[in-house]
Amino acid sequence: MNSIITISRQYGSGGRFIARKLAEKLGIPYYDNEIITMAAKESGYSEAIFEKAEQISTHSFLYSLSMFGSAEGLYGLPLADKVYLAQTEVIKKCANEGPCVIVGRCSDYVLNEYPNVLNFFIYSDEEHKVKRATQYYGLDPKKAAEELRKKDKKRANYYNYYTNQRWGDAENYHLSLNSDAVGIEAAVDIIALFVKSHDELNNK
Numbered sequence: 277m278n279s280i281i282t283i284s285r286q287y288g289s290g291g292r293f294i295a296r297k298l299a300e301k302l303g304i305p306y307y308d309n310e311i312i313t314m315a316a317k318e319s320g321y322s323e324a325i326f327e328k329a330e331q332i333s334t335h336s337f338l339y340s341l342s343m344f345g346s347a348e349g350l351y352g353l354p355l356a357d358k359v360y361l362a363q364t365e366v367i368k369k370c371a372n373e374g375p376c377v378i379v380g381r382c383s384d385y386v387l388n389e390y391p392n393v394l395n396f397f398i399y400s401d402e403e404h405k406v407k408r409a410t411q412y413y414g415l416d417p418k419k420a421a422e423e424l425r426k427k428d429k430k431r432a433n434y435y436n437y438y439t440n441q442r443w444g445d446a447e448n449y450h451l452s453l454n455s456d457a458v459g460i461e462a463a464v465d466i467i468a469l470f471v472k473s474h475d476e477l478n479n480k
Contacts (some may be wrong), residue, residue, distance in 0.1 A: 279471050280371045280393045282383040285436075287427040288405030288413070290455045290463070291398035292379060297464045299377040300389060302471070307370050308379040309362060319362040327400070328380075329359050329434065360438055380431075384448060385439040394474060396467055397444060397452040404456045450474075 281298065285291020292308065299306035325353040353361070360382075369387045370376055370391070378387075384395035400408075405424050409415040415423050435443035446452050451470055455463050 277304070277471065277475050278392050279373055279375055279475055281375075281377045281467075281471060282393065282395045283377060283388065283398060284384060284395070284449065285380065286400060286405065286444075287424050287431065288409040289398045289400035290404075290408060292313065293460050294398055294455065294463050294467070295300075295377050295379045296327040297460070298467055301464055301468055302375070302377075305370070305373075305376040306379075307367075307376060308317050309379060311366050311370070311378070315359075315362040315366045318366065319358070321359065321362065325355070325359055329356070330364070331367060355421050382435055382438050385435075385441060394471055396461040396470075397446075397449040398455050398463070399444070399452065400455050444474060 278327045281295075281304075283291055283295040285294075295308065296306055301344070310325050315321075315326055316323040316460075331362060363381050364386050367381060367383050368376060371387050371390060384393070387393045402421060402424070406415075406420045408416070409424055410417045432443040441448050444452075451467070453466065454462055458466065
């Protein structure tokens with residue numbers, strides 16, 4: 277197996293669980309919050325800045341001041357762009373080391389010139405997303421649906437801005453999968469089979 281796998285997902289869709297289980301099943305490295313830690317270490321910025329990357333308005337001078345309390349990033353590239361580029365370098369470094377699973381952070385676009393990349397998008401219906409978000413992320417059940425929409429909107433805006441593509445569009449991915457249609461475990465098996473079939477086809 278030589279594929280680099282990226283997993284993009286709606287908030288609460290179970291995409292992160294699928295990505296982690298997939299990496300375990302395939303016996304390859306898994307990168308999610310690890311990218312934040314690595315990018316923070318290499319760039320000198322705090323992990324908090326990377327954790328809020330999707331919330332940073334790339335056009336907002338006032339946001340940069342209110343969030344980070346300094347003028348850093350106001351000279352040269354905006355801070356949001358510096359954060360994006362730092363993550364991009366880490367994502368490429370992880371991919372260069374060999375097969376792995378990378379979660380989100382525009383990784384499908386960042387690695388679009390890599391011939392061995394397979395991109396997947398995980399989505400879900402609102403009822404199941406709310407259930408997961410309240411069970412695993414502690415969201416208030418009464419506010420969860422609205423919070424999910426806000427998180428996905430921020431995620432989409434971030435992706436659309438940096439990639440000039442539309443987040444969630446099927447043509448950006450090799451496979452889009454409804455995690456509720458088959459369940460988490462079966463979703464892992466489906467993606468693993470897809471990866472295996474792709475590798476076998478391209479190694480003939």
